Amino acid sequence: xESQQTKSHAEPISYSTYVLVWLALIALTSITAVVxxxxxxxxxxxxxxxxxxxxxxxxxxxxxxxxxxDFIFKIFLxxxxxxxxxxxxxxxxxVLFRR
Amino acid sequence: xxxxxxxxNHGEHKHRDDQGAKLGMWLFLFTELLLFSGLFLLYASYxxxxxxxxxxxxxxxxxxxxxxxxxxxxxxxxxxVLAIAALQRxxxxxxxxxxxxxxxLGFVFLGIKYFEWTSEISKxxxxxxxxxxxKSNGEILFWGLYYTMTGLHGLHVIAGxxxxxxxxxxxxxxxVNQHDYIKLENAGLYWHLIDIIWIFLFxxxxxxx
Numbered sequence: 660x661e662s663q664q665t666k667s668h669a670e671p672i673s674y675s676t677y678v679l680v681w682l683a684l685i686a687l688t689s690i691t692a693v694v695x696x697x698x699x700x701x702x703x704x705x706x707x708x709x710x711x712x713x714x715x716x717x718x719x720x721x722x723x724x725x726x727x728x729d730f731i732f733k734i735f736l737x738x739x740x741x742x743x744x745x746x747x748x749x750x751x752x753x754v755l756f757r758r
Numbered sequence: 759x760x761x762x763x764x765x766x767n768h769g770e771h772k773h774r775d776d777q778g779a780k781l782g783m784w785l786f787l788f789t790e791l792l793l794f795s796g797l798f799l800l801y802a803s804y805x806x807x808x809x810x811x812x813x814x815x816x817x818x819x820x821x822x823x824x825x826x827x828x829x830x831x832x833x834x835x836x837x838x839v840l841a842i843a844a845l846q847r848x849x850x851x852x853x854x855x856x857x858x859x860x861x862x863l864g865f866v867f868l869g870i871k872y873f874e875w876t877s878e879i880s881k882x883x884x885x886x887x888x889x890x891x892x893k894s895n896g897e898i899l900f901w902g903l904y905y906t907m908t909g910l911h912g913l914h915v916i917a918g919x920x921x922x923x924x925x926x927x928x929x930x931x932x933x934v935n936q937h938d939y940i941k942l943e944n945a946g947l948y949w950h951l952i953d954i955i956w957i958f959l960f961x962x963x964x965x966x967x
Contacts, residue, residue, distance in 0.1 A: 671843055671846040671847060672839075672843065673843075674840060674843055677836060677839045677840060677843065678836070680836075681832060681833065681835075681836040684832045684835075685829055685832060685833075688825065688828050688829055688832065688960075691961060691965060692821065692825045692965065695821070695961075695964075695965035695966070703965075703966055704966050707961035707965050707966055708958075708961065710961070711957050711958050711960070711961050714832075714957045715954045715957050715958070718835060718950055718953055718954050718957070719950075719954070721839075722835050722836075722838070722839050722946075722950050722953075723946075723947055723950045724943075728780075729777065731781070732780075732781070732784065735781065735784055735785070735788075736784070739788040739791065743791065743792070743795055746795065746799070747795070747799065747802075750799050750802075750803065751802070754802075754803045754806055754807075755806070
């Protein structure tokens, strides 16, 4: 053990985990670029945003270590995420039901 | 687990709170997220009111440049975490190499951005251009948002590269090292946030059309 200081995670994550996540991110980018060429009508936006959300959650969980952090970090992220969701939902309710 | 970290070396008593530093960084990242969310809201609303114009304007962006830049940023995020992982294992020079790679990929991203914007501006597609002013309101809005959002994101890339350059100096001087690397971790968090924002900008401006 290196010292008695507290670490967010005792075991450092292996290089290969990071490389695998990176491969998944690159694969998802290729898929989303290819799928964009196919006409999915109304689903185009949803599919593209779902892939973007998947990529973002990979980055947040693994690259930004949220998966391995204390519970308080998850609460922080949850509160921030919920706040953003409310802001978006309220704005969309306004925009969609104008006139 | 999240108590104040203490390190005792050679009788010298140092007080540290890595968890606190990291929580503070996350709070800052949330304010950044809110800043960009306002622009994403504008995009969503204007797109809702001008679906056809946004579709047509979106056809003019360079999907290939956007895709390559996405891969460049994702790869820079990989080298960023590898720089931290290497330092955790005490491999200073490996960490320095990965961090330099991250900064280099930042330059690559900005370089591609430069060619992209140059091509669009030479086509006459820039805010207030005569060509754009003759187009519909929806297309003017699309290009306004395009330059504002990718521009603000680009400024964040530049800021991130400054921060990472400081980290490089800190690692070389040894003030950021195997036993104290919270600064590098927080700089990494900032870099990943920039990556995440681009992950959402990419489909909205380059793919959905």
